[in-house]
Amino acid sequence: MSALAALMRDANRVTSHQPWPRVVVKRQAWSAAIDDLSQRRLTLLSLWGEAAAVQMALLDEPTGEIAVLGLDCPDGRFPSVGARHSPAQRLERTIADLFGIVAEGAGDVRPWLDHGRWAMRQPLGARVASPESPMPYAFLSAEGEGLHQIPVGPVHAGIIEPGHFRFTANGETVVRLEARLGYVHKGIDHLMAGAELETAAKLAGRTSGDSTVAYALAFARAVEAALAVEPPPRAHLLRALMAELERLANHLGDIGAVCNDAAFALMHAHCGMLREQVLRTADACFGHRLMRDRVVPGGVAADLDPSGQAAVGALVELLRGRFPALPRLYDNTASLLDRTVTTGILRPDLVRQFGAGGYVGRGSGRAFDARRLPGHAPYDRLDFTVPVQQEGDVHARLRIRMDEVEQSLRLVSQCLARLAPGPLRAELPRQPGEGMALVEGFRGDILAWIRLGPDGRVARCHLRDPSWFQWPLLEAAIEGNIVADFPLCNKSFNCSYSGHDL
Amino acid sequence: MRDRLLLELLRAPLTEPAPAPDEAALAELAAKVDGAARRRLGRSLAIREVDAGSCNGCELEIHALNNVYYDLERFGIRFVASPRHADVLLVTGPVTSNMREALERTYRATPSPKWVVAVGDCAVDGGLFAGSYAVVGGVSAVLPVDLHIRGCPPSPTTLLKGLLALLHVA
Numbered sequence: 316m317s318a319l320a321a322l323m324r325d326a327n328r329v330t331s332h333q334p335w336p337r338v339v340v341k342r343q344a345w346s347a348a349i350d351d352l353s354q355r356r357l358t359l360l361s362l363w364g365e366a367a368a369v370q371m372a373l374l375d376e377p378t379g380e381i382a383v384l385g386l387d388c389p390d391g392r393f394p395s396v397g398a399r400h401s402p403a404q405r406l407e408r409t410i411a412d413l414f415g416i417v418a419e420g421a422g423d424v425r426p427w428l429d430h431g432r433w434a435m436r437q438p439l440g441a442r443v444a445s446p447e448s449p450m451p452y453a454f455l456s457a458e459g460e461g462l463h464q465i466p467v468g469p470v471h472a473g474i475i476e477p478g479h480f481r482f483t484a485n486g487e488t489v490v491r492l493e494a495r496l497g498y499v500h501k502g503i504d505h506l507m508a509g510a511e512l513e514t515a516a517k518l519a520g521r522t523s524g525d526s527t528v529a530y531a532l533a534f535a536r537a538v539e540a541a542l543a544v545e546p547p548p549r550a551h552l553l554r555a556l557m558a559e560l561e562r563l564a565n566h567l568g569d570i571g572a573v574c575n576d577a578a579f580a581l582m583h584a585h586c587g588m589l590r591e592q593v594l595r596t597a598d599a600c601f602g603h604r605l606m607r608d609r610v611v612p613g614g615v616a617a618d619l620d621p622s623g624q625a626a627v628g629a630l631v632e633l634l635r636g637r638f639p640a641l642p643r644l645y646d647n648t649a650s651l652l653d654r655t656v657t658t659g660i661l662r663p664d665l666v667r668q669f670g671a672g673g674y675v676g677r678g679s680g681r682a683f684d685a686r687r688l689p690g691h692a693p694y695d696r697l698d699f700t701v702p703v704q705q706e707g708d709v710h711a712r713l714r715i716r717m718d719e720v721e722q723s724l725r726l727v728s729q730c731l732a733r734l735a736p737g738p739l740r741a742e743l744p745r746q747p748g749e750g751m752a753l754v755e756g757f758r759g760d761i762l763a764w765i766r767l768g769p770d771g772r773v774a775r776c777h778l779r780d781p782s783w784f785q786w787p788l789l790e791a792a793i794e795g796n797i798v799a800d801f802p803l804c805n806k807s808f809n810c811s812y813s814g815h816d817l
Numbered sequence: 818m819r820d821r822l823l824l825e826l827l828r829a830p831l832t833e834p835a836p837a838p839d840e841a842a843l844a845e846l847a848a849k850v851d852g853a854a855r856r857r858l859g860r861s862l863a864i865r866e867v868d869a870g871s872c873n874g875c876e877l878e879i880h881a882l883n884n885v886y887y888d889l890e891r892f893g894i895r896f897v898a899s900p901r902h903a904d905v906l907l908v909t910g911p912v913t914s915n916m917r918e919a920l921e922r923t924y925r926a927t928p929s930p931k932w933v934v935a936v937g938d939c940a941v942d943g944g945l946f947a948g949s950y951a952v953v954g955g956v957s958a959v960l961p962v963d964l965h966i967r968g969c970p971p972s973p974t975t976l977l978k979g980l981l982a983l984l985h986v987a
């Protein structure tokens with residue numbers, strides 16, 4: 316019996332939850348799950364709160380099974396997962412901030428998203444009115460002779476999102492980095508509650524702007540699972556087409572930006588040109604450069620006409636012609652490789668422990684890709700490979716992106732070739748249900764979980780960005796590197812602030 | 818690398834002609850910004866971008882202004898790393914409660930005369946996020962705003978038209 320099946324034995328299954336089981340467990344099974352996580356028998360997919368319960372999504376990687384464990388906590392407490400499995404720590408601090416539900420035995424009880432700036436505490440729980448009172452934040456300490464601290468942010472020097480980085484350095488060498496996030500917390504969980512599906516889908520698509528297609532897709536898949544609706548085949552192919560265009564645009568942007576952070580502007584210029592071509596093609600085909608609000612629950616809101624198909628075909632030809640020269644340029648530029656090879660090494664065991672996805676995971680030997688496992692339409696019928704590197708350095712994360720550009724081009728061509736006339740959207744019934752989806756964005760796997768009320772509105776929606784399990788690893792990867800290499804390491808991770816802060 | 822550079826010398830430039838300044842932006846500026854300040858700042862602008870709560874969509878399109886097609890620097894407009902070097906604050910997002918103080922301090926660190934440009938639908942009134950406990954509202958809820966550039970996100974061309982209006986001395 317698999318580890319997950321053992322946990323679910325004798326537990327009450329929630330029949331409305333699709334496509335994977337959700338069970339309501341007792342404290343004993345919850346603690347057994349923590350054992351499994353800490354022993355690496357299971358991978359944590361997410362952990363989130365409700366008014367008087369906590370939910371934990373788990374993956375059994377060898378068997379591919381997924382399940383959600385729910386624990387009722389009428390007294391507002393639950394046994395801490397983070398105390399024995401550190402990837403859960405920030406998720407638990409978020410649960411305490413938003414719902415006031417306390418993780419018993421947690422080692423780190425500092426607030427995370429709550430900076431003392433909201434008009435209330437526990438906005439999704441007791442809603443205790445509280446005057447604005449900025450809280451001092453006790454950064455983790457590092458002691459030793461000659462250490463100094465460098466505070467950076469929340470407003471950074473570049474055109475990027477806000478967050479605070481606290482470096483402790485010994486001369487040039489970083490001894491410890493700790494990030495403080497939450498600056499762009501907009502209260503998405505709160506805005507989702509009670510929202511009509513149309514509004515909620517827009518919110519999902521604005522959780523992390525660079526992954527608007529992937530988020531809209533994850534949200535739509537979760538809703539469709541909850542309502543037992545399957546979108547028409549043409550919608551599946553158009554969704555994958557948009558998702559791969561989004562991946563191409565982001566990877567091209569990242570490849571250029573990482574090289575630019577090593578002062579190699581030529582690559583940035585070339586990648587910027589190709590990225591712009593992807594966005595212009597998306598605009599011409601779907602009416603929006605980022606393809607925002609084009610994936611909707613039930614299907615897609617934009618069709619691809621014959622001229623659009625020709626435009627996408629021309630884009631693939633352009634990229635096939637122009638892109639291969641860029642990895643060659645990279646490989647032949649010793650001064651650039653000198654900056655990326657052996658810089659910011661992330662150990663494979665940490666990646667496995669945190670269940671980190673995307674190029675962060677695949678650059679350190681974890682082959683997980685949500686398009687493969689659990690897999691979803693139409694990828695189960697498309698031919699592509701999942702590139703994996705073992706070195707875990709900036710170079711490996713860059714190489715993954717370069718290889719994925721080629722795979723995405725293959726996928727776009729296959730979507731185009733298979734596109735047959737047909738409807739774009741399935742009707743959605745107005746009924747209650749629970750659903751979950753795992754979708755591969757350019758950055759990694761995005762989890763969406765939804766509960767619909769009897770009126771068909773969103774009762775609770777939880778979105779987990781891949782960055783939740785990548786941000787903490789950046790802190791590990793930078794250790795022992797020089798401060799000047801931080802931009803390079805940071806860009807090679809390119810974690811989302813908005814997707815994480817919600 | 819030498820081959821690539823030679824090849825690029827033989828290709829025609831990709832940079833596109835400048836669009837005309839946006840009429841609505843010109844009207845908004847004429848009503849709000851006095852001519853003296855515009856004459857002082859209007860030939861060359863240093864911009865400090867501040868994400869005050871955006872989803873990062875606006876940032877992507879602001880970035881695109883630097884690519885070869887839009888080449889913002891040919892107009893004398895450039896992005897700078899510090900508010901102390903800036904003439905313009907380009908602010909995105911609904912202003913979150915957690916970013917409010919950082920935004921105010923960035924504004925105070927910017928020397929006068931200075932302009933504030935609010936970018937994106939969220940920056941106008943909070944957009945889809947208005948009404949949340951964690952959101953103050955649009956940028957004008959915190960700072961005096963001289964120009965709004967709408968869109969979700971505004972395209973680089975829309976951004977360029979708005980920024981060119983700043984250079985267009987009345």
